Amino acid sequence: MKKKVLSVLLTSAMVMSMAACGSTDAATDTTAATDTTATTDTTVQADTTETEPAVVSELTDGKFAETRHITVEVYDRGNDGGSDPTNNMYTEYIKKGMLEDHNVEVEFVAVPRWTEVDEINNLLAAGTAPDICVTYSYPTIQTYAGMGGVLDMKDYVKDYESELTHLWSWLGEANIYWDQDINDGTLWAIEGKRANPRRILTFIRQDWLDALNLKAPTTKAEFYDTICAFRDNADTLLGKDAKKMVPFSVSYDVGWRAALLIESEISPSITDKEYYVNGFDDRKLTENGTKEAIRTLNKWYNEGLLWKDFALYGSGDATEDDMMKAGYVGAFQHNWDYPFRNGDDSIQANLKRLVGDNAKYVAVDCFENSAGQTLKFGISEAGDRKIFFPSTNDEPLASMLYLDWISDPEHIEYLQKGDEGVTHNVLPDGAIEIIAAEGDAIMNSGQNIDYTITCNGLHFSDDALTSLSMAHSYAGVDPADVETAIKLSMTNPRYEKNVKVAPISAEDGMGEALSSKRDVVYDTALAASADAFDATWDSAIADYLSSGGQAIIDERTSAWEAVYGSSESLPE
């Protein structure tokens, strides 16, 4: 009888745990929220001090009386044999400099580069985001700003202007106010500057061209013939590995990895308005010629010119890079300096080691549009990383000083070239040649851009030296190859213009949902059978539009019309 009561209790405990099991998903959804609400109290306190006008007086000679502490985000690229991104020669340099110049202690927080948005989301939601955050995704910032999770930088850049000379002179009004809200003047983020606004290029195996007695392609048609020739001569080029050949490699991120092909199908007469209205997706999914470009890719895919397994490897997976390094890939499109990055571990260096001395990728420029121009879209000094302060930042002044410090051309120069004999040599003509470094001195990112958050691209204090050194800034890479890439990546640039309209509320929270959907559209259409291409593309696009894409296009149209009226182009 006692047993009965006990078993009732035990079973009721079990029932409760069952019910609880059923609701774990709801519970886990909210755990992130739990954490944040716990930290909100401290956050709100931080806000209260933000608009005191006389804050600058906290500083004597640019220094705080008491040591302040700030945390700064730094990307962790997970490079093989790289240095610890939060503790190496360069972080020491920054920490020491900030402490001496401003009496501010700096602590770095590593965020994985390839999942940066997820990670920043988690950190923000948990209230533990670094004081200075960096991301490529403005929608993320905007969404958190909408929830009150981001500090408005408008007053800081203005009130502290006298302390921020380097920042102002480097970024200028254009980049600082790029993202300012035209209605209420709020400024959630400032745009880092591209010292080198180059974007994307096509690379092709020079040694394969030579082996087959082919000239570098200069048109789309020639490019197609070239990759066909690679495929047809796989036995000659790769011998027993012939089956592993990928004549033209495109990853799951088709919109980026075939960007030049996609952009070559965009009508040359596209207006600023049309370009902007369809511009939410940075992979140009809804621009006017994209479908035709993907039709071409689909044809290539079905002809065995592309990588069959492309969709199985996600973001940040190194399989494709490894294939390039091993010499199986004939051509690809990527960042304009992609094969040169990472010193000893660069694609170019590996190729040389694994395949042979003459094996290398060279840049070609062969995706012409209907007007015969090889346009390079999206060339802009803005549009790089965006810097913002989460509302948990209680050291806005110290953080602004950090941005100023890191924008000082001398500091940028040191971070980009390091020490002589360790990370660079000085050539007879004075040019700086970057050499492969070891241990603590390894730069995890090209030119250390992960530390120079306001600057992407080579930028020495002397402009002449910069251009002289550019071709020498990739350790172990033939400067002539870099020079070709430098030249070809800026033929026919189409500069990105800043469209200043009200924030688009339909974009709130849609960034991730739509960009993953965009990849699904691209990938499924690319891999469809030729006769199913139209149906696949049309239904996938319809799904994209009905899931929020159309709402954004419509709101962008009306936002444009509210500011620029019936004009189709931006005022000069």
Next chain:
Amino acid sequence: MSAKEKKVKAPKQKVNWKVYIKRYWQLYALLLLPMVYLLIFKYIPMKYILIAFKKYSIVKPIGEMPWAANHGMQYFIQAFSNNDFKNALRNTVVLNLLDLVIGFPIPIIFALILNELPFRKFKKTVQTIAYMPHFLSWVIIYGLAIQLFTPTNGLINMFIERMGGEAIHFLDDPVKWVGTYIFLGVWQSFGWNSIVYLAAIAGISPELYEAASVDGANRFEKMWHITLPGIRGTIVTLLVMALGNILGSGFDRPFALQNNLVMKYAEVISTFVYKHGIKGLQFSLTTAVGLFQSVVGVFFLLFANWLARKLGERGIW
């Protein structure tokens, strides 16, 4: 049964529950620990279910967040007008049902076969090998799957091509992907899930088998008339629990195995919640989805339990 119940009932009216507590307080004290755990980690966080009905903000406490439109139902309406959600709901149910239909009987069959094995050492070895995949994370299993199943370099496909066949898109053709998904799931868990059946089989009295042997029953008849009925209660209990989870799904398995080409069939509720909630910052929407999932799960559980009792089993309470 009924006689026994009467016996229990009679003294129950006399003895106060406090007596039990006093007499068995050590046992109740032991029970307290899990109760506290449940309270802190399962019940108190439930107040955040409110997020489903409010406009979420990371900086405001839950009480101060404004109510969502449409009497707080905005996000439920939004979820059910969202094609992706409907799609994820369908996939979750279909994949879980397939898992149930295919994956549920296999551990039982495995346990029965294992039980019939006369060689102890061999039995133990087989058992250990069968358990092992359970300890692999899904990320590793996906890594294995890539090595085995990719169209160009997968071992199986290379073999098929050597034999003159054509590569099969196990991982990037939606229908075949479903097959791979179910297969990998079963492979990973059947050994582990058979443990509980083996335990139940071990609990069957050997006398029953002896008696059956005397009566001239063969092996198969013993299995059918003694072993299976002997573990019927266990089977039903596990089935009830599996049914309660029909809308739930682990996160790692679909997330690790899915790719863009199969997303149409591979997106399930848990990955939808991750994508739109954690990555897309739509916390209110995804809390609404999670809540819906849990409520439906509870109904399934209640229904399955009711069914079990109808069928004359004990159910889970």
